[in-house]
Amino acid sequence: MTLHIHNVTFDCTDARALGTFWAELLGWNVYYDDDPEVVVAASFPSTSLGLLFIPVPEGKTAKNRQHLDLTPDAGTRDEWVERALALGATVVGDHRTPEGTGWVTLADPEGNEFCIERGAAETGPRHSRAFRITT
Structure with a gap:
């Protein structure tokens, strides 16, 4: 089930x-x-x-307990950050590094946080982490 x-x-x-x-x-x-x-x-x-x-x-009074991590299907992380800002998002934390890694934490117009990460075009194929499921 x-x-x-x-x-x-x-x-x-x-x-x-x-x-x-x-x-x-x-x-x-x-x-x-x-x-x-x-x-x-x-x-x-x-x-x-x-x-x-x-x-x-x-209204929202505290930090989100969860948020969405967004990854571009096309384009770059930085292009999508600029698009989000143009639509009304604000930057909460910029975790980009000079080497190009990292992500940007943003808030939508009502303060709900989300991150934009680099996509496959910038990182190459990702290897998913394996988790052991116990019952």
């Missing part, structure tokens, strides 16, 4: 505005109806991962 992740959910103030930011950044689509919730996904109905934005009355 297995489960899959259907959506990653973000509490937010303005679901349509924040959903639009993420759709523009990821090249996905924004879906909504009369409900205040917004879904951002590559297609709808989505059989893969989506982002769900739900309006809440309170």
